[in-house]
Amino acid sequence: MGSVTNGNAVTETDVVVVGAGFSGLYVVHSLAKLGFNVRAFEKAPDVGGTWYWNRYPGARCDSESLTYCYTFDEQLFKDWVWSERYPSGPEVLKYLRHVADRFNLRRYFQFETAIQSAVYDEAVRRWTITASTGEVLSARFFVTAVGNLSVPATPTVPGIDTFQGQWLHTGRWPLEPIDFTGKRVAVIGTGSSGVQVIQEIAKTADHLTVFQRTPTFTIPLRNLPLDPDVQRLWKSNYRELTKKSRYSDGGLPFFVSEKPLKGVSAEEQKEGLERAWGIGGFRFLFGTFCDIGSDHEANKVAADFVRGKIADIVKDPATRETLTPTAYPLGAKRIPLDTAYFQVYNQDNVSLVNLQVDPISKMTPKGLVAGTTEHEFDLVIFATGFEAITGPLLQMDIVGRGGQKLNDTWADGPYAYMGVGVPGFPNLLTLGGPGGVGVISNVPPTAEQAVEFAAECIAYLRDHQIDEIEATTEATDLWNEHVRAMAQKTMYPYAPSSWYNGSNLGKKPRPFPAYTGGFGKYRRICDAVAAEGYTSFKTHRQGDKEVTGEDNYKAHDPEWYIRVASVPSNAELASWEGRSAMWT
Known part of the structure; x- marks a missing residue:
């Protein structure tokens, strides 16, 4: 169905999905099976999410291959054969392409297309979404499956445009292989991607110089x-x-x-x-x-x-x-998990620069200046990580109730409910978003849980003739209080600089943005919220004019979350066949 707004044709659909990684593929598959009309968009030319772009030498998953895959389909699990204990980036990408082919998922996606803006229309309780192609869509639900580590954080270095060699970011590696033989190479950063690429480049480069800001446990x-x-x-x-x-x-x-x-x-x-x-x-x-x-x-x-x-x-x-x-x-x-990372520094062709002593001040036509020394390079690689957690969402101009922009709402850090909802942004479901377990749990099971919670929620709303669901400030404040209290029981808050808290981008550190109580306990909380009919969200039935919410709305205090997280849920106790029938 289509309509016309301000002279532009508008395509109507039930759900718009952004992203074609683990979450995006599965949520499209799930919603389509439930009978929803789904349109999906992906910036890259094909499926894979972050694994499409992270093709740098040495890219490898740090979860074992037999755990780093979908579990919703038994035959899919049994048919795929992994070659290594820990899968390489190319093998993960090959797997995700296989999943897309097996379930014919590409037909729902429009590739090489970004979402530029999404504006919530309170009058009709729908999202108006504009793609980079100029297409405008109207959707009841806007589902983001953009991942937590997908927007590269490239430092703004004075003089970078004057450098006469080549510079790259590990998160946007070119399709063509790079031969490091005979080259003078710099790698800036020693996080997971830095550790992996350093190990590979050191094998063949004429000389490799590693620029380290913070020493790394591996x-x-x-x-x-x-x-x-x-x-x-x-x-x-x-x-x-x-x-x-x-x-x-x-x-x-x-x-x-x-x-x-x-x-x-x-x-x-x-x-x-x-x-x-x-x-x-x-x-x-x-x-x-x-x-x-x-x-x-x-x-x-x-x-x-x-x-x-x-x-x-x-x-x-x-x-x-x-x-x-x-x-x-x-x-x-x-x-990071390494393969002879520290041994690299015993090689004659590898040197190390401590950025805490000699910070990089600028790039030059020949290389870069760290401290008082100019280093000359043929190739400079930024292994500086990502604008984690919030970056992919803030790249889109998302405008919620009353014209509030997500960029403004999150100016001081992410503010969200259970990793899935943001106050003031109805019918926006953020898979694996802030306040969830997305950055500290194994990705595929986490993605499956987020998708199943969102898909079951959307189906519940349809079946109960509810056309709007929204996280509230009260519920979000109580959830974040619980998340912060759980984080204080761990080591996470004690890193002076970390992409977990956003300080890697030179910003003021924010509270730890993820639930640290454990994936299983988080899943039990989500099971409990679903079992009670999503009463910790505000919901509005079709035809209601007042934006007052349902009479049974309630915000749970942190003690409620602790209690339900410790008790097996009905979903957990149910037979495997009963739980999985919807998804197989």
Whole structure:
């Protein structure tokens, strides 16, 4: 159906979706199955989300491949064969393209198209959405599946336009491979993407100079070809492992230790940490001792252990000191998983610049100036991360009730309810948004949970003839109070500079923007909100003229969230067949 507004043709649809990554593909699939008319848009030429753009050498997922995939379809899970314990970026992209083909999802998407603006029309309770092509759409619901790490944070460096070499950002790597042989290369940044690309460039570059602002804790990846027997075992236990993942702390079906480090002897502490170091991956944090992430004394023992490993590896004393993190707890910043990262600094063709001592002041035609030294390069790579969490949403001009802009509402940091709703912005559903678990949980199960909550909500509204749903200030304030209280029980607030709190962009640090109580507990909270009929949101029935909300609206206090998070929900207790029938 179409209409005309101010002389421009307007295409009417039920839902507009932005993004073609894990969340975007699944929400389009789910809403289409539920009978909704869906239009979806993606800036890139194809599906993949952040994995389309992050094609830099060494790009690899830090969740194990058998956990980094959809679980909503059993046959999809069993048919796909992974090649490595930790999938490379190209393999993840190949998987997502396979999913799009398998479920014929590209027909819903318009690629190479950005959403420029979305304006809520209170009179008709619909969004007017304008695409970069000039097309205008009217939709009851606007669903953002834009991811938390998809807008590159490229520093504004004076003189960058004068540089006669090539400069790149890891988050927007070109399609064509780059040969580093014989080149003088700079990498700025030592977060996850920096660690990964440094390891690869050091193999062939004539000289690599790493510019480090903050030393990084890393844990060995221990990547290997995936054992076919292991893959068969996982697939034969698909339902049990999937159900466990969906209500686990991190969205992973792994054993989480209940043993406190402070409760065992120093010998047992070292033995447990050494064993986990040998296994590699995030099991070092979650499978060893339960208090590493919550107790500062226990955390220091684990951090000192990692510092000791750095000391054992890096030969030059000055380089070793620069590389050793001492100003924040282990896990307060996202921990990269590495393959011989610290060993790189023992190579003759690798040097390190401490940006806390010699900050970059400008770029020149030949390279860049750090401190008083001009360094000459053929290629400069910014591995400076992303405008995390809010960046993708703030790129669109989103205007809610009363003409308020999301950019203004979030000027001092994100303000949202349960990661899915923003006061003043009715019928806007932000999958994995601020206040959810999107940045600290395994992506695919987190995406599936967000999609299922949103799709079930939209279906509920349709079935109950409700045409508007909105997070309220009261509910959002209480939720954020709970989120902040939970974060204070962890190490996350103790990083002086982190993309988690936005300070990597030179902004005033904001409160930790994610729920840290655990993915499973967050899912139980969402299950409870859905089971009670979304009464913690304001909803308005079709035909209602007053914007007063339903009589049964209630804002839950933090104690309610703590209570429901600790008790298995009906959805959790239901049989697998009963829960998944809607999605298979």
